[in-house]
Amino acid sequence: MLKEKIKALAHTIAPELIGIRHHLHANPELSYQEFKTAAFVQEQLTQMGIEFEVKATTGILATIKGNNPTSRIIALRADMDALPIQEENNVPYQSQNEGVMHACGHDVHTTVLLGAARILNELCAEWEGTIKLLFQPGEERNPGGASYMIKDGVLENPRPDGIVALHVHPGLDVGKLSFRKGRVMASADEIYITIRSKGGHAAAPHLTADTVLIASHLIVSLQQIISRNNSPISPSVLSICSIQGGNTTNVIPSEVKLMGTFRAMDETWRYKAHELIRKQAIGLVESMGAEIDLHIDIGYPTVDNDPEFTEAAWQLANDFMGKQHVEETELRMGAEDFGYYTQVIPGCFFRLGVRNEAKGIIHQVHTPKFDIDESAIEIGAGMMAFLGISLTK
Incomplete structure (x- = not known):
């Protein structure tokens, strides 16, 4: 039975895969700088005899054909970039690149x-169709490597009938998967604000506009956009995450910079909120006597799992894992550039459990102590292969 062959192969190669993960984890690269990572992936594909093309500078499109390769085409995607975080794990495969870490699990995805x-x-003689493998750069940074991969034609010639990706989930125990139909993740936009005045002596604030005071008013004021303009049953988040300005106790700085993020589950509200942010920020800052530069960098769209395609993948997961090991994914305000793919073709983005409290593997993604229970790698590889083969039928 093909399912059992997939499980057996996944189990056999698991030690090698863990070695690959250790290499990738120890050698992380930031978004759009994944040159060594891409070269390593190309080397692995070459050893397997799998054809590939370089896409979007540091991306890779590989193709595996089964019998009757034009019958149905499925794409499987993994992201490769790391984050600007200093790792704090004391492990043999700790990051060797100062200030860079695979803190979101993209080493695992790859x-x-x-x-x-x-x-x-290895099983290509036993399944039909074509499977496209997308090793993608730049998921962690606007405008998202998915957008560049799409522009470079990875979803054409031939066009996939659907695309599947997984993401590690430190809130889900190892040995489990989770799926959700419909909208599953939020859009994400970046906000950059600079408040300017001529600056001045802290003892004479009346002779200038106090950029720090204005910034504090603006941060509080912007929260009202969410609480008083958006429907309370439609999730949305506005967070100002950085304040930069001033460097001493007695000088009102001439410039204060703010950076933040805006997330929404409703695309109509998303763009209405942009206008409200602009109106609120410009009006408040200018009314307090300062000048403002404001830029909203449009980021990733919502991730929308195609209901029919995801239902099929979910049922296949029940078959492969056992229904008791497959849960429903919670709605999340996180964002993923996988949303670009789901705007073009049916997609399914699901979660791979990596948590193991007994081993102390409890830390969330985007933190210096994030790690996984590596038995999840065998599960992920087998599940992705099974989905690719089964969804081509």
Whole structure:
């Protein structure tokens, strides 16, 4: 039975995959700088005899053909970039690149897809259709590597009938998966604000506009946009995450910079909120005597799992894992550039459990102590291969 062959292969290659993950984790690269990572992935694909093309500078599109390759086409995607975080884990595979860490699990995603590639390639005489493997750069940074991959034609010639990706989930125990149909993640936009005045002596605030005071008023004021303009049953978040200005006790700085993020589950409200942010910020700052530069960098769209395609993947996961090991994913205000793919073709973005409290593996993504229970790699590789083969039917 093909399912059992996939599980057996995943188990056999699991130690090698863990070694691959250790190499990737120890050598992280930031968004759009994944040159060594891409070269390593290309080397692995070459060893497997899998054809590939370089896309979007540091991205890779690999293709595996089964029998009757034009019958149905499925894409499987993994992201490869790391984050500007200093790792605090004391492990043999700790990051060797100062200030850079695979703190979001993209090393795991890449490893899982390489494992799936090996399984698919070894069993290519036993399934039909074509599977496209997308190793993608730049998921962590606007405008998102997915947008560049799409522009470079990865969803064309031939066009996939659907696309699947997974993401590690430190809130879900290892040995479990989770799925959700419909909208599953929020849009994400970046906000950059600079408040300017001529600056002055702290003892004479009446002779200038107090940029620090204005910034504090603005931060509080912007929260009203969410609480008093958006429907309370439509999730939305506005967070100012950085304040930069001043460097001593007795000088009102001539410039204060703010940075933040805006998330929404409703695309109509998303763009209405942009206008409200602009109106509120410009009006408040100018009314207090300062000048303002404001830029909203449009980021990722919502991630929308196609209901029918995701239902099919969910049922396949029940079959592969056992229904008791598959849950429903919670709605999340996090964002993912996988949303670009789901705007073009049906998609399914699901979660891979990596938590193990007994081993102390409890830390969230985007933190210096994030890690995984590596038994999840075998599960992820087998599941992705099984989905790719089964969804081509």
